[in-house]
Amino acid sequence: MTSRIEILNAGGYRSDGRRQFELRTIEIDFSPHGSNSDGSATISHGLTQVSVSVFGPREAKMRSQTFHDRANINIELNIAPFSAGERRKRGRGDKRVLELVQTLKSTFEPVIQMSLYPRSQIDIYVQVLQQDGGLLQACINATTLALANAGIPLFDLVCAVTGGVHSTSPLLDLTQLEENDLPNVTIAVMPRSGKMALVSMETRLHVDRFEEIFRLAGEASTVIHGEIKRAVKETTANLVDAMQPGKSSAGTNAENEY
Amino acid sequence: MSDFKMIAFTSFPQYQETFKTPVFEEDGDEMDLDENGFLESDELKLAWPGESLTSAQAYMRGHGTYVDNDEVIASVAGVVERVNKLITVRPVRTRYNPEVGDLVVGRITEVQARRWKVEANSRQEAVLMLSSVNLPGGVQRRKLESDELQMRMFFEEGDLLVAEVQAFFGDGTMSLHTRSLSYGKLRNGQLITVPPNLVRRLKSHFISLPCGVDLILGLNGYIWISKHVKENEREGEEGFDAEAVYSNRNDNIDDSTRIAISRVANIISVLASYSVPLTDTILLEAYEWSVEQEGDPKDLLQDHVGETLVTTVTARG
Numbered sequence: 001m002t003s004r005i006e007i008l009n010a011g012g013y014r015s016d017g018r019r020q021f022e023l024r025t026i027e028i029d030f031s032p033h034g035s036n037s038d039g040s041a042t043i044s045h046g047l048t049q050v051s052v053s054v055f056g057p058r059e060a061k062m063r064s065q066t067f068h069d070r071a072n073i074n075i076e077l078n079i080a081p082f083s084a085g086e087r088r089k090r091g092r093g094d095k096r097v098l099e100l101v102q103t104l105k106s107t108f109e110p111v112i113q114m115s116l117y118p119r120s121q122i123d124i125y126v127q128v129l130q131q132d133g134g135l136l137q138a139c140i141n142a143t144t145l146a147l148a149n150a151g152i153p154l155f156d157l158v159c160a161v162t163g164g165v166h167s168t169s170p171l172l173d174l175t176q177l178e179e180n181d182l183p184n185v186t187i188a189v190m191p192r193s194g195k196m197a198l199v200s201m202e203t204r205l206h207v208d209r210f211e212e213i214f215r216l217a218g219e220a221s222t223v224i225h226g227e228i229k230r231a232v233k234e235t236t237a238n239l240v241d242a243m244q245p246g247k248s249s250a251g252t253n254a255e256n257e258y
Numbered sequence: 259m260s261d262f263k264m265i266a267f268t269s270f271p272q273y274q275e276t277f278k279t280p281v282f283e284e285d286g287d288e289m290d291l292d293e294n295g296f297l298e299s300d301e302l303k304l305a306w307p308g309e310s311l312t313s314a315q316a317y318m319r320g321h322g323t324y325v326d327n328d329e330v331i332a333s334v335a336g337v338v339e340r341v342n343k344l345i346t347v348r349p350v351r352t353r354y355n356p357e358v359g360d361l362v363v364g365r366i367t368e369v370q371a372r373r374w375k376v377e378a379n380s381r382q383e384a385v386l387m388l389s390s391v392n393l394p395g396g397v398q399r400r401k402l403e404s405d406e407l408q409m410r411m412f413f414e415e416g417d418l419l420v421a422e423v424q425a426f427f428g429d430g431t432m433s434l435h436t437r438s439l440s441y442g443k444l445r446n447g448q449l450i451t452v453p454p455n456l457v458r459r460l461k462s463h464f465i466s467l468p469c470g471v472d473l474i475l476g477l478n479g480y481i482w483i484s485k486h487v488k489e490n491e492r493e494g495e496e497g498f499d500a501e502a503v504y505s506n507r508n509d510n511i512d513d514s515t516r517i518a519i520s521r522v523a524n525i526i527s528v529l530a531s532y533s534v535p536l537t538d539t540i541l542l543e544a545y546e547w548s549v550e551q552e553g554d555p556k557d558l559l560q561d562h563v564g565e566t567l568v569t570t571v572t573a574r575g
Contacts, residue, residue, distance in 0.1 A: 036451065038353060057353065057381040059367075068429070113324065113333055118429050120381045148307055151352030153322065153333035156308035192308040192331070232306045236335045239350040240302060242533035243455070 007166045007178055015177055016046075023161075023173045023220060024048075024134075028231040030149050039150020043142040045173065047132035050139050052146035057120035071117035073109060075101050077126040077139070084131045085176075104139055107160075107188050107198045111144075113153040122152065133176040134162045136186045136200060141228060148232050157232065158197050159224040160188040163217035165209045172220050185213055189221040305332035305347050312345060320346030354379045354454040354478035356432040360423045361463045363449070363476030364434070366413045372406055374413050376421070379454060379478040382431050386413070390424060390435035392442070392503070412504050418444040420474050420482065440464060444474075446508050447484025450523050452530035454479035458537065465538045469518045469545060475536060483522050485511050521548055521555035528564040534572060544571045 005015045012019060024046030032040045037053040060066045065074075077097050081089045090097055104126070112122065124146070126139055140160035147154055164174045164184035174184055183205035188198035205213070305311060305322075309332045314325045322334040323345055332338070336349040356362070356378075364378035366386075376384040388401055391412060413419060420441050421434035436442050457475050465473040466486060474482040511519075525544045529536060547570055548558060557563050 039351065059377070059381075059383040117381050119431075148335050149351065151334050151336070151349035153324075154307040155324065155326075155331075155333065157306070190308070192310070193326070229306060232335050233304060236304050236306065236350050239533055240304065240337055243350075243535055 005177065007181060008169060008171070014171065014175075016175055020169055021172050021216065021220070023223060024175075026224070026227045028145060028227065030145070030231070030235050037150075039146045039148070039152070041142050041145035041149055042129075043138055043145060044130075045134050045138050045141075046175065047130055048134050048138045049128075049130040050135075050142040051127045051129055052139075052142040053125045053127075054122065054143075054146045054150040054152065055125070056122040056150075057117040057152070058123070060119070060121035066119045066121065069118050070114040071112070071120045071122050073105060073112065073114070073122050073124065075104050075108075075124045075126065077101050077104070077128070079128040079131070083128050100136065100139065103136060103198065103200060104143060107140055107158060108143060108147070111155050111158050111190065111197060112147065113155065116153055131176065133174045133179040134186075136160065137162045137173075137188075140188050140198070141224065145228060145231065149235065156190040156192045157225060157228050158188050158190055159221045159228055160186060160198065161217050161220045161224055162186045163213040163220070165205065165213055168209070170209070170213050170216050172216065183209075185210070185217065187214065187217045187221065189218060189225075191222060191225040194218075303338040304336070305338050306335040307333055311338060311347075316343070318344045320344045322347030322349060351453060351455070353381055356380055356384075356423050356426075356478070358423050358425060360477040361420065361474070362423060362434065362478045363418065363420050363444070363474055363480035363482050364478070366415055366417045366419065369409055369413070369415065372401075372409075374409070376419070376434060378432070378434075378476075379451070379480060380432060382429075384421075384423075384432045384434050385427070386419075386421065386434045386436070390433070390437060392437055392439075394504075413443065414506075417506075418449060418482065420444055420476065442503050443505070444482050444484065445505065446487070446511060447472075447482055448519060448523055450481045450483060450526050450530075452479045452481060452526065452536070453533070456530055456533065456535050457481070458535050460537065465541070467518075467522065467538075467542060467545060469522075469549075470515050471518050471522050473522065473538075473541070481526055481536075483519050483526070485509065485515050485519070517555060521545065521558070524555050524558040525567070528558055528567055529571070531564070532568045534568060540571055543574055547571065 008014055027044040029042045033051060033053060037055055039054040040052065042051040057071050060072060065072050077100055079090050079097060081087055124143055128135065137160040140158060144158045148157060162174050162184055164171045164178060164182035166182055171178060174182065183203040185199065185201040185205065187196060190197055311323065311330045311332055314328045314330050317330055319325050319330045322332060322336060323330050324333050330345050332347045334347050334349040336347045339346050339348055362378045364376040364384060366374050367377045367383060368375035372388045374386040376386050378384045388405060388409060393405055419436060421436045422441060423432050424435040425433045427433060457477050457479055463475045467473065470486045472484050472486045522545060525541065525548060526536065544567055547567060558567065
């Protein structure tokens with residue numbers, strides 16, 4: 001079955017007007033959506049929008065879940081019924097949701113410095129508001145931002161990006177339309193060390209194509225990292241600035257840079 | 259608050275054949291890593307997770323950093339601080355990190371054997387031992403079995419209290435005490451929560467505003483705003499009145515005091531939403547300004563009024 005829309009037309013443009021290696025617009029917002037969350041972030045990759053609230057480290061609700069030498073990470077993910085083109089309500093036990101939660105957990109467990117908070121719990125609530133491809137990528141990036149916003153010690157800012165391949169030409173940051181038709185892979189990188197936090201592929205991909213996409217996605221993640229870093233930096237500078245009125249601080253400098 | 263948006267349109271013009279592991283590129287604005295120049299200037303240095311600060315050979319790592327590959331690397335977003343050879347990063351936003359001697363406001367969550375569990379915005383719940391509270395019938399006396407049985411007479415689940423951090427247990431849990439007449443159960447007022455870093459250490463965390471309102475600025479970001487209690491009407495040392503100290507009933511609070519309390523509460527929540535550190539002088543100025551405007555306390559929560567308040571107060575301060 002082939003889609004009626006050309007994935008990549010003769011002029012080298014994709015269905016949404018992007019070039020092959022072009023990423024979608026990234027928007028980052030740190031405004032708190034709850035009244036009392038410790039950290040929060042909303043990220044949009046084009047039309048995909050995910051919002052994350054972080055609570056903690058705090059006392060665990062269930063004592064049986066705690067570890068004596070490290071924090072317990074609890075992730076809950078909810079996909080809004082209106083987020084996709086076709087309205088669909090997913091329950092708590094939905095396989096897709098459980099799998100996403102498990103993937104997020106295994107991505108962030110090595111990144112959060114959990115040993116600093118024994119017997120505590122860090123709650124991460126992920127809310128998917130809009131879906132247009134690259135759901136896992138948006139979830140990971142939003143969680144990184146919310147954790148950084150909550151002041152939870154991280155080894156690095158994890159950045160995720162999706163790559164796919166159309167016949168022989170690789171594409172980056174796929175939309176839902178492209179994701180349905182193309183073999184794709186999501187990777188999450190720890191940019192400082194260059195280590196992979198996650199490589200996830202749910203489709204079949206020719207082994208000769210894998211390396212190319214993998215490398216390309218690795219490069220794209222540095223661009224995402226730039227955006228994430230810039231957002232964290234700006235919000236930090238603003239907060240530091242507000243804390244000391246009258247003093248000219250690094251905040252003004254950081255803003256002038258861009 | 260700190261909301262902002264940004265838009266970036268990024269593209270890859272050409273695909274490079276040679277691929278290196280994605281290492282984050284150093285910008286021109288990176289911190290001066292020069293041996294002598296490191297953190298010498300007055301300017302505040304900011305860091306974020308994964309940001310390399312300096313060599314681990316020359317410097318020691320403190321809180322908010324970790325060492326990897328002979329480099330000191332920040333693990334939180336915040337301000338870099340240096341004391342001699344010790345590098346720390348103080349996060350801009352975080353939960354309360356307790357220190358011995360801190361004054362905190364907390365809420366009882368659980369009554370256990372010979373202890374209460376207290377929620378105090380920390381990473382774990384604090385512990386208040388039965389032996390660390392004042393008991394009726396004399397400040398200094400042994401705890402009896404009967405005291406253990408009637409612990410709910412003193413503090414119940416949901417009660418608010420003001421206490422001091424006494425010590426830490428092995429796992430970092432803090433232990434509180436209320437063995438002073440200024441500490442104990444709270445009533446006649448309301449609680450406001452702000453980010454803990456907005457409450458600076460002050461000479462006294464008990465503030466009496468001239469409008470007939472008492473404030474307790476807990477270092478954990480919990481602030482208690484209550485009706486002013488006259489010095490001579492406080493439950494005295496001699497006649498330590500357990501009924502009064504552990505009472506669950508509010509006194510009569512007249513309308514003007516109620517309005518003053520809500521005015522102070524709204525001022526604090528407005529200042530906190532603009533991340534203005536709270537001190538007695540700023541609160542007093544803000545209160546005077548707000549009374550001058552002749553509006554209801556609820557007007558303060560409107561965006562433009564709040565903004566004017568913050569600009570007026572910070573400009574004067």
